[in-house]
Each structure stands twice: as structure tokens, then as C-alpha cells.
Amino acid sequence: xxxxxxxxxxxxxxxxxxxxxxxxxxxxxxxxxxxxxxxxxxxxxxxxxxxxxxxxxxxxxxxxxxxxxxxxxxxxxxxxxxxxxxxxxxxxxxxxxxxxxxxxxxxxxxxxxxxxxxxxxxxxxxxxxxxxxxxxxxxxxxxxxxxxxxxxxxxxxxxxxxxxxxxxxxxxxxxxxxxxxxxxxxxxxxxxxxxxxxxxxxxxxxxxxxxxxxxxxxxxxxxxxxxxxxxxxxxxxxxxxxxxxxxxxxxxxxxxxxxxxxxxxxxxxxxxxxxxxxxxxxxxxxxxxxxxxxxxxxxxxxxxxxxxxxxxxxxxxxxxxxx
Amino acid sequence: xxxxxxxxxxxxxxxxxxxxxxxxxxxxxxxxxxxxxxxxxxxxxxxxxxxxxxxxxxxxxxxxxxxxxxxxxxxxxxxxxxxxxxxxxxxxxxxxxxxxxxxxxxxxxxxxxxxxxxxxxxxxxxxxxxxxxxxxxxxxxxxxxxxxxxxxxxxxxxxxxxxxxxxxxxxxxxxxxxxxxxxxxxxxxxxxxxxxxxxxxxxxxxxxxxxxxxxxxxxxxxxxxxxxxxxxxxxxxxxxxxxxxxxxxxxxxxxxxxxxxxxxxxxxxxxxxxxxxxxxxxxxxxxxxxxxxxxxxxxxxxxxxxxxxxxxxxxxxxxxxxxxxxxxxxxxxxxxxxxxxxxxxxxxxxxxxxxxxxxxxxxxxxxxxxxxxxxxxxxxxxxxxxxxxxxxxxxxxxxxxxxxxxxxxxxxxxxxxxxxxxxxxx
Ligand SMILES: [Zn+2]
Numbered sequence: 001x002x003x004x005x006x007x008x009x010x011x012x013x014x015x016x017x018x019x020x021x022x023x024x025x026x027x028x029x030x031x032x033x034x035x036x037x038x039x040x041x042x043x044x045x046x047x048x049x050x051x052x053x054x055x056x057x058x059x060x061x062x063x064x065x066x067x068x069x070x071x072x073x074x075x076x077x078x079x080x081x082x083x084x085x086x087x088x089x090x091x092x093x094x095x096x097x098x099x100x101x102x103x104x105x106x107x108x109x110x111x112x113x114x115x116x117x118x119x120x121x122x123x124x125x126x127x128x129x130x131x132x133x134x135x136x137x138x139x140x141x142x143x144x145x146x147x148x149x150x151x152x153x154x155x156x157x158x159x160x161x162x163x164x165x166x167x168x169x170x171x172x173x174x175x176x177x178x179x180x181x182x183x184x185x186x187x188x189x190x191x192x193x194x195x196x197x198x199x200x201x202x203x204x205x206x207x208x209x210x211x212x213x214x215x216x217x218x219x220x221x222x223x224x225x226x227x228x229x230x231x232x233x234x235x236x237x238x239x240x241x242x243x244x245x246x247x248x249x250x251x252x253x254x255x256x257x258x259x260x261x262x263x264x265x266x267x268x269x270x271x272x273x274x275x276x277x278x279x280x281x282x283x284x285x286x287x288x289x290x291x292x293x294x295x296x297x298x299x300x301x302x303x304x305x306x307x308x309x310x311x312x313x314x315x316x317x318x319x320x321x322x323x
Numbered sequence: 324x325x326x327x328x329x330x331x332x333x334x335x336x337x338x339x340x341x342x343x344x345x346x347x348x349x350x351x352x353x354x355x356x357x358x359x360x361x362x363x364x365x366x367x368x369x370x371x372x373x374x375x376x377x378x379x380x381x382x383x384x385x386x387x388x389x390x391x392x393x394x395x396x397x398x399x400x401x402x403x404x405x406x407x408x409x410x411x412x413x414x415x416x417x418x419x420x421x422x423x424x425x426x427x428x429x430x431x432x433x434x435x436x437x438x439x440x441x442x443x444x445x446x447x448x449x450x451x452x453x454x455x456x457x458x459x460x461x462x463x464x465x466x467x468x469x470x471x472x473x474x475x476x477x478x479x480x481x482x483x484x485x486x487x488x489x490x491x492x493x494x495x496x497x498x499x500x501x502x503x504x505x506x507x508x509x510x511x512x513x514x515x516x517x518x519x520x521x522x523x524x525x526x527x528x529x530x531x532x533x534x535x536x537x538x539x540x541x542x543x544x545x546x547x548x549x550x551x552x553x554x555x556x557x558x559x560x561x562x563x564x565x566x567x568x569x570x571x572x573x574x575x576x577x578x579x580x581x582x583x584x585x586x587x588x589x590x591x592x593x594x595x596x597x598x599x600x601x602x603x604x605x606x607x608x609x610x611x612x613x614x615x616x617x618x619x620x621x622x623x624x625x626x627x628x629x630x631x632x633x634x635x636x637x638x639x640x641x642x643x644x645x646x647x648x649x650x651x652x653x654x655x656x657x658x659x660x661x662x663x664x665x666x667x668x669x670x671x672x673x674x675x676x677x678x679x680x681x682x683x684x685x686x687x688x689x690x691x692x693x694x695x696x697x698x699x700x701x702x703x704x705x706x707x708x709x710x711x712x713x714x715x716x717x718x719x720x721x722x723x724x725x726x727x728x729x730x731x732x733x734x735x736x737x738x739x740x741x742x743x744x745x746x747x748x749x
Contacts, residue, residue: 116584172513201509
């Protein structure tokens with residue numbers, strides 16, 4: 001089955017088969033990044049817009065590097081230098097981007113659903129680089145790929161996602177990807193931050209970390225924002241750390257080969273104790289490394305799936321051969 | 324002729340003289356009368372909408388009384404009640420008179436203004452309810468800005484008893500809805516959108532029902548959206564509380580699943596709820612717990628509505644789709660009998676207001692709506708008379724359309740063309 005989507009908006013719409021196809025492509029690109037010459041010509045002559053309407057250093061850098069390794073041209077749209085700010089109509093935003101004659105738009109926005117609306121309105125590929133609390137599909141793929149790499153499988157694993165699920169786009173993308181590939185996902189966190197509605201989609205909801213940590217094969221800790229204290233969703237970072245922070249003492253009851261993951265940046269001493277974040281079970285830096293190959297795959301597959309334009313398009317098969 | 328107030332559903336002749344229904348019967352003839360043949364069509368009392376926003380004064384880029392009036396007539400309405408949350412809000416007699424003067428200038432149909440319940444819609448000081456009532460206010464409401472202080476609502480209900488018009492409550496506890504934009508549930512969780520819990524409505528309905536019960540004031544609950552809300556109103560009615568309630572076509576027809584595409588055409592307040600709530604609303608309409616269908620017609624400029632879901636304003640237009648949508652997807656799908664739908668648009672809202680309209684009984688004001696049930700059409704918002712194109716029903720294929728509208732014995736819509744005072748088409 002070939003990849004047919006021009007956009008990557010979330011992992012929820014993808015089938016297990018499509019997820020496997022992307023993960024295979026990630027693997028191919030990861031091999032490229034181990035060579036001394038890390039560049040491939042797969043997207044030569046193509047233009048990728050990095051449109052980050054919410055501050056982000058890490059994801060933007062990861063996409064930029066991915067686009068460069070695919071030999072694409074890059075156009076940066078900075079919030080300060082653009083009129084594409086909140087309040088402007090989504091349709092206008094989309095038309096402005098389309099008028100730049102580009103092949104793909106990597107879009108980050110603090111409102112849920114913006115990439116979905118933009119993708120409906122324009123011809124270039126749209127890759128969601130994180131929208132509000134909705135989805136962050138490339139980070140979800142990073143997590144899937146890292147787990148697959150370390151554990152050799154996803155099916156049948158117990159994956160524990162800890163923290164502010166309500167506001168986390170990573171949690172949603174992880175959940176859809178993991179559950180479609182057969183993992184059993186448990187959400188654990190302060191009750192106001194873990195929407196019970198996810199039970200209806202097959203997630204397990206837990207309030208006490210000590211009940212669910214021992215059986216976890218993978219723990220994904222989510223970043224907790226200071227705003228949650230102002231909103232009285234958690235009383236304090238200290239009490240959060242005591243209940244949901246992962247330290248050596250709590251890990252003593254976990255499986256010895258448990259993987260510790262975090263989408264970054266880590267609040268050290270809150271979500272993860274420093275010795276856990278930097279410890280032998282942490283794969284946080286592998287996540288960062290894999291991020292580039294994942295974003296290469298996302299750009300390559302979506303652009304290759306576009307309707308043939310006047311110019312020649314790189315067919316997925318040919319480019320794969322030239323790797 | 325369908326006149327639910329008199330349980331009439333059959334072929335009749337109707338003689339109108341001097342703006343009133345003179346006779347209803349079979350085989351009527353009057354040598355001097357002009358004859359209009361309506362065979363095969365349905366004649367109902369003119370529709371009455373308890374809840375519209377015509378945005379005047381202050382936001383005439385969204386709607387004017389003129390465009391709102393044309394939209395109402397195109398939808399078969401002969402009476403509409405305008406909400407007071409304009410800029411400035413209608414909280415004094417001169418402002419009320421301004422609306423009335425503008426309505427008189429436009430003509431076309433009966434525009435009955437509600438007045439604000441509190442000065443500046445601030446929820447603190449009651450308006451001069453008696454003076455506003457004398458000047459023609461048909462009810463009092465801070466719609467859109469719910470009265471958070473229970474003591475203010477209690478006082479208002481006490482006063483309303485002596486004044487004889489309802490207090491219309493937009494039941495929402497703002498501390499629970501906060502910055503929410505869609506119903507809190509499965510869809511909000513999946514889409515990562517901030518939720519508005521059902522309790523933001525139900526705790527306020529509970530509060531206002533208790534206050535109506537103890538004060539004896541007439542509470543009218545605007546746009547009920549929750550199953551628990553319907554149940555509480557049903558129970559309150561059973562124990563004799565003076566409460567009436569309305570439901571919108573969009574809450575009857577749609578659920579929060581519609582918002583999963585992040586389209587602001589489905590963003591309104593209260594939000595679209597679950598299928599369970601939707602079923603309860605239909606049940607409430609069938610058993611009379613919900614008295615009336617009201618559109619909560621809330622036009623917005625297209626550019627405003629095209630902003631991100633988070634920043635787009637709440638509200639949808641509804642006047643020009645209300646009957647055809649509810650006929651096609653309600654009556655034809657056997658969720659409601661046709662006379663019950665007509666009643667919810669005519670005699671039942673008239674009873675909420677205590678006005679002598681909503682029937683074609685002999686002696687009644689001759690407001691009537693003529694419907695062609697055979698027409699098939701597709702909702703195209705660009706063709707609306709309303710300035711607002713923000714319809715959640717865009718693209719729907721519907722059966723039945725309003726053909727003619729008569730207000731006080733005078734045609735204002737004929738063959739879907741709006742007629743001006745002098746009989747010319749608009
Ligand atoms: Zn309202």
C-alpha cells in the first residue's frame with residue numbers, strides 16, 4: 001500500500017498500516033543520518049515553509065534539519081515578521097501561504113485544529129507541527145519509532161503516559177499511534193488533567209501512579225506548565241512532583257527494562273528527577289535524534305503524495321531507490 | 324390550514340378584513356374580496372421567534388433591523404423578539420424606543436424588543452422594569468451575560484410577577500464555562516478543545532427554577548441544551564412552577580460531533596451537546612416541557628467567524644432555515660408531528676409572551692405563513708437575506724419552503740419576494 005495523504009495532521013486519522021509505512025520510511029532515513037554525507041536529493045527543488053506561529057526552538061530546528069537533509073529549500077515565517085497572527089481569518093492565512101508557491105507548510109499554532117482548516121483550503125502539503133492541545137503527530141511518530149527501536153515491538157506493551165493529558169497534544173498523538181499499533185495505554189495524572197472521555201477510546205485511566213508504574217514497559221512523562229497552578233488544576237509543583245514525578249525511589253518498583261521518555265523540555269525535579277532524566281533507562285536523547293528522521297519521512301511522504309503538478313514530482317519509489 | 328391553537332388541520336377558506344381574520348370556514352365567498360388561491364399549500368399562523376439578535380444599535384455590520392426583518396420574513400416569521408445585548412444594551416426607555424422606531428420604519432413584521440434585566444448587562448442593578456414594560460418590552464433578559472448573582476435574579480423574578488412578563492434566562496454559570504468553546508466530553512477531549520461542561524447550564528437552571536418557585540415569577544429558560552436541564556424543567560412544571568422554555572433548531576439537529584472538523588459554523592453558546600442531550604430535547608419538545616422553538620439567530624460578519632475556532636464569536640443564524648430544517652429532518656423523519664412543529668413556532672411562543680397572536684381564529688390578527696411543502700432546495704447562505712452567513716446547515720438539502728407571508732392582513736412576502744410598504748418588491 002502506498003502513502004496517499006498529502007497532509008499529516010494527526011495520528012488519529014491514520015490506520016495501523018499507514019503508521020507502519022511511515023515507521024519503515026523513518027528507518028530508511030535514519031540509516032541515511034548515520035552516513036558521513038547525510039544529505040539526499042529527495043526534495044531538491046521543493047520549498048518547505050516553516051510556519052511556527054507559537055514559539056518553538058526544538059521542533060523547528062528538527063524540521064529545518066530534516067528539510068535540509070532532503071535538499072529542500074526552506075522559507076521561515078516568523079510570527080513577528082508575518083501578519084499571520086491570531087485573529088486573522090484562517091482562510092486568509094491559508095491563501096497567503098499558498099500564494100508563496102510552496103510545496104509544504106509545516107505549521108505550528110496555539111489553537112487546536114488550525115492545520116486541519118488550512119489543509120482543507122490549500123494545495124500544498126500541510127504538516128502539523130503541533131496545534132493547541134490537539135495533536136503533534138511527528139512527536140507521536142518519534143515516540144513510536146523510539147519504542148520500536150528499543151523494544152523491538154509495540155504490540156502488547158504497557159505504555160504509561162503521566163501528567164497533564166488534558167492539555168497535551170503529544171499525549172493525544174501518542175495515544176492514537178500506540179493504541180492503533182496494539183499497545184495498551186494508561187493515562188495517569190491529577191484527575192482534572194486526565195479527561196475521563198479517553199476511556200471511551202480504550203485508554204485506561206489511573207489516579208495513583210504507584211498502582212500502574214510496576215507493570216509499565218514504557219513511561220512517557222508529559223511537561224507540566226506553570227499555568228496549571230494558576231488555574232488550580234494542581235496545587236503546586238512540589239505536590240505534583242511528590243504524586244506524579246518519577247524518581248529513583250518510585251522506579252525501584254518498576255520493571256528493570258522500563259523506558260523513560262519525555263517530549264522535552266523536562267522540568268527537572270518535577271516530571272522527572274534529574275537522575276532519572278539522565279539515567280540508564282532514559283531514551284530522551286534518542287527521541288531527539290529520531291526526530292530528524294521522522295520529520296524527513298513526514299515531509300517526503302506527504303509531498304510525494306501530492307497531485308501531480310505541472311512540474312515533475314518525485315515518486316516515492318524512485319527516491320527510495322536513490323537513498 | 325394548520326392552526327394548532329384550535330386543533331385545526333384541514334382545507335379551509337379564510338376571509339381577512341381590516342387586518343384581522345373575519346371568518347374561517349368552507350365555501351366562503353365575499354363579492355368584494357380579492358381572492359388568493361392557495362390550493363395544495365399549507366397556511367399556518369405566522370411564525371413567532373422568541374429569541375433573535377438584530378445587532379442594532381452598535382453592531383450593524385453583523386445585522387440591521389432591516390436585514391434581520393427581511394431574514395425573518397423570508398423564514399416565515401411574522402413576530403420576532405429582539406434580545407437586548409446590543410451596544411449599548413437596551414436598558415432604558417429611550418433605547419427601547421429607538422428599536423421600536425427603527426422597527427416601525429422597516430415595517431415588514433412585528434418586532435417586539437426585550438429589555439435588559441440589569442443596567443449595562445452587568446448583573447448588578449435591575450433596570451426600570453415597569454417603565455420598560457409600559458414602553459413595550461415583552462420580557463427582560465441579560466442574554467449572553469448570565470446574571471451570576473442569585474440575589475439579583477431573585478429580585479428580578481419577584482418584580483416580574485407584578486409586571487406580567489417573563490424573565491428570560493440564559494442559564495450559564497460562567498465560572499464553569501470559563502474559556503470553553505465546545506461541549507466538554509468525548510469530542511472536546513479528542514480535539515483538544517476547551518470544554519463547556521453540561522453543569523454550566525444545569526446548575527443555573529436549577530438555581531433559577533428554585534428562585535422562580537419561591538418567588539412565583541415567570542422564568543423563561545432560553546435555548547435549553549442539556550438532557551438534565553429538560554428533566555429539571557419537566558419536574559418543575561409538574562409541581563406548578565411558572566416556567567417556560569425554548570429550544571433551538573441547531574440543538575435539535577446537531578451534536579458536538581459536528582465540531583470535530585474545527586469549523587466555527589458549529590460554535591455557539593450553549594454549545595452543541597451529545598446525542599443523549601439531543602434525544603432529550605426532542606422528547607421535551609414532544610411532551611411540551613419545551614414550549615417553543617426559538618432560533619437564537621446570531622449573525623456575525625464572515626471575517627469574524629473565519630478566525631480560529633478559539634477566537635471566532637459564538638452564534639449561528641437561523642431564521643431562514645428554521646422551518647424547512649425542522650420539517651425535513653424532524654417531521655419527515657418522524658421525530659415530531661407537523662401540527663406540533665407549527666405549534667412550537669406559533670401558539671406556544673405566543674402563550675409564553677401572553678400575546679394575542681399565533682392563531683388564525685376568527686377575530687385574530689391576520690399574521691399568516693404560506694408553505695409549499697413540495698419545494699426541494701439546498702441551503703446556500705450567500706442567498707440569505709440576513710447579513711450573517713454563519714449557518715450550520717449550509718449545504719443541507721431540504722424539503723418545504725415558505726412561499727408567502729402576511730402580516731396583519733398585508734402580504735410582505737409573495738412567491739419568495741419581499742414586498743415593501745408600497746407593494747413593490749425589495
Ligand atoms: Zn443566550
